[in-house]
Amino acid sequence: MNDYFDFSVTAQDGSSAPLDAYRGKVLLIVNTATGCGFTPQYEDLERIYAGHHDQGLEILDFPCNQFAGQAPGTDDEINQFCSLKFDTKFPRFKKIDVNGEGADPLFAALATEAPFKGFGKGIKAAALSRFAKSNAKKFGDKAYVMWNFTKFLVGRDGHLVARFEPTDDMADVERAIEGQL
Template identity: 50%
Template sequence: MRKLILILTTVFALTATAQENLYGFTVKDEYGKDVKLEEYRGKVLLIVNTATKCGFTPQYKELQAIYEKYKELGFEILDFPCNQFGAQAPGSIQDIHQFCTENYETTFPLFDKIEVNGDNESPLYTWLKNEQAFKDFGKGIKAKFMAGMLKKKDPGYADKSDIKWNFTKFLIDRHGKAIARFEPTQNMKEVAKAVAAALAE
């Protein structure tokens, strides 16, 4: 049975990485209903794995500001809560929805909780990580802290494309291609600038 699971996991991973663009994937929304990402064809997207009890959680405010500024130009943020990093996305998807709307007045689409690393990771994230590997955390105190924390757990962490923490962001262009990856430590102004550039193309 374990061998069969391993084979199926490998097949799903190979299928995901073989996708030419985002539009072949189907995900679950916050109500558990299937959503084909084909629905977002032609839009610029920012895909984010989020958490409600993280030091980076206030980024919800900046994400909402970017969304409000650019949504009329064909921009969407796809919010995927994930509890894999410090168990910082506890509770049900309904709890998460309530927290985000009450504390940060978010209006961008919320999807069901997923895993972004490991045997049960979402095929979407297998593809995203294959398209845009980890580079570094950038500069600054938070970047240095994150690098130090992860290096203690895994000296070779920087050589892996795995998602490192909450609020990692992938920018998708109007053709469904993953064109940039932003770590949670990177300045949100850089993210906004990249979104504007992708919309202008």
């Protein structure tokens, strides 16, 4: 079991950002994209962040362009889009890869500890499964994350609590967060 506060990531400006700065907080770590069908989840994420930040919640946003090229902009363009369109206030980091040989170690560790178990049931889940399976083939055993807006919940103790796929209900995500706060 990892202590995720021991990891460092890359800030938008390219500097090292140790997650130890968030020690004692509840983290929701999300890979995102600005041109995805799930991009409207930024509204829910910002609402959850605004409602629970004072209780110790941090949402950490990691743009990723590995899923159908849905995050093609620069870090500055992505940040501007999210700030203007969704008024996001939570921290956004440098665009990363979450799959393959160049996968960010944080996401590789999170997804190894909580592997993909499916998108659930329904038409949207079935359609997404087909696209995700095709995309994952190019990464083989290093296909850690199946699509944009996969979320990992880390408790105040630095240990992984849960993984949520983009098709999971955001109300379930919020309830899990509240259970950690």
